Amino acid sequence: MNTLDELVESFSRFPGIGKKSAARIVTYLLKADPVFLRQFAHRIVTLQERIRPCSVCGAYTEADPCPICSDPSREKTLLCVVEQPQDVAIIEASREYAGLFHVLGGLIAPLDGVGPDSLGIPRLVSRVREGGFSEVILATNPTVEGDTTAFYIRQVLADTGVRVTRLASGLPVGGDLEYADRLTLSRSFRGRTSL
Amino acid sequence: MNTLDELVESFSRFPGIGKKSAARIVTYLLKADPVFLRQFAHRIVTLQERIRPCSVCGAYTEADPCPICSDPSREKTLLCVVEQPQDVAIIEASREYAGLFHVLGGLIAPLDGVGPDSLGIPRLVSRVREGGFSEVILATNPTVEGDTTAFYIRQVLADTGVRVTRLASGLPVGGDLEYADRLTLSRSFRGRTSL
Numbered sequence: 001m002n003t004l005d006e007l008v009e010s011f012s013r014f015p016g017i018g019k020k021s022a023a024r025i026v027t028y029l030l031k032a033d034p035v036f037l038r039q040f041a042h043r044i045v046t047l048q049e050r051i052r053p054c055s056v057c058g059a060y061t062e063a064d065p066c067p068i069c070s071d072p073s074r075e076k077t078l079l080c081v082v083e084q085p086q087d088v089a090i091i092e093a094s095r096e097y098a099g100l101f102h103v104l105g106g107l108i109a110p111l112d113g114v115g116p117d118s119l120g121i122p123r124l125v126s127r128v129r130e131g132g133f134s135e136v137i138l139a140t141n142p143t144v145e146g147d148t149t150a151f152y153i154r155q156v157l158a159d160t161g162v163r164v165t166r167l168a169s170g171l172p173v174g175g176d177l178e179y180a181d182r183l184t185l186s187r188s189f190r191g192r193t194s195l
Numbered sequence: 196m197n198t199l200d201e202l203v204e205s206f207s208r209f210p211g212i213g214k215k216s217a218a219r220i221v222t223y224l225l226k227a228d229p230v231f232l233r234q235f236a237h238r239i240v241t242l243q244e245r246i247r248p249c250s251v252c253g254a255y256t257e258a259d260p261c262p263i264c265s266d267p268s269r270e271k272t273l274l275c276v277v278e279q280p281q282d283v284a285i286i287e288a289s290r291e292y293a294g295l296f297h298v299l300g301g302l303i304a305p306l307d308g309v310g311p312d313s314l315g316i317p318r319l320v321s322r323v324r325e326g327g328f329s330e331v332i333l334a335t336n337p338t339v340e341g342d343t344t345a346f347y348i349r350q351v352l353a354d355t356g357v358r359v360t361r362l363a364s365g366l367p368v369g370g371d372l373e374y375a376d377r378l379t380l381s382r383s384f385r386g387r388t389s390l
Contacts, residue, residue, distance in 0.1 A: 002257040003245045007238045010231075014220045017212075025209045027281045029242055030255065036205075037243065041236035043202045047224055048232065050198045060225065062197040086222045
């Protein structure tokens with residue numbers, strides 16, 4: 001196996017990349033600027049030592065606390081709870097939310113032996129008790145595990161007096177009734193809003 | 196911009212990779228085995244110095260001549276002409292062909308100023324004149340440029356006495372008449388074979 005085939009093999013390990021896409025990428029790299037290649041390779045080897053979870057919210061960051069936690073202009077009364085560190089970047093990209101985050105690092109999945117304690121839900125509870133939050137927004141995915149985790153968190157935060165909300169679930173914008181599954185349709189009915 | 200965002204940006208330059216796929220890959224890399232990451236980065240920086248075009252056929256190779264050109268078991272009377280170095284790997288993967296290759300490095304495109312000489316077609320002609328080939332198979336894509344280049348090569352090889360053939364063009368296996376375009380359908384009629 002030569003470097004070319006080895007590199008195709010490496011790229012095809014990545015999520016969403018098949019053999020053909022990997023070959024196309026390696027062909028691109030063969031003709032790419034050598035300066036870019038060295039920079040790219042350097043970023044890959046330094047990635048894991050530079051990027052760590054924020055000690056406050058759990059988002060991926062180079063500085064600790066992360067730029068969001070240490071930004072004085074964020075709304076410190078709002079806390080958005082997400083499953084994974086990468087969900088923070090997705091929500092940030094929407095520019096819809098200006099509060100703080102809390103990364104669970106997973107969802108409650110009794111069959112896989114993942115309970116509330118291994119997810120750092122106790123850490124979330126103590127953070128909510130300490131901080132002056134007025135609302136906790138549960139932004140876990142609208143799946144069985146995501147819903148279960150959201151309901152569990154709602155319960156354990158019940159006596160804190162903080163308002164607990166959940167992201168709306170329904171038809172995606174640009175979607176089509178014809179292609180909506182029964183559950184999504186049912187949720188979009190139950191969560192209907194006045195016009 | 197931190198290393199994470201820089202790396203997402205780097206990956207999203209690659210063909211077929213959007214921002215979301217890039218973010219998913221970088222998340223994968225964050226959790227990947229550090230040994231794999233170092234190896235992967237090393238392969239990227241050494242790629243361009245290790246992989247060169249074969250001086251005989253033009254395919255990407257680490258050794259020169261390439262493993263195909265120097266393999267004594269290949270059928271030395273067959274020569275398959277392809278547009279790009281990566282086409283060699285695609286044809287090799289089909290295991291349908293055991294002869295030699297010739298990479299043009301492009302197709303005739305007068306509007307882009309690409310003529311026969313800049314494609315090394317003279318090199319192909321002299322290779323065919325020297326070598327004991329019985330057949331030259333033109334495997335350029337069935338596009339306007341691919342067809343033009345194939346017709347041109349057929350003409351310049353006319354006086355060599357070597358048989359010049361072209362890959363069959365028609366309906367793809369598993370395809371559907373309903374989705375075939377008019378030209379493909381027309382070619383599949385003209386190239387029909389007896390059953």
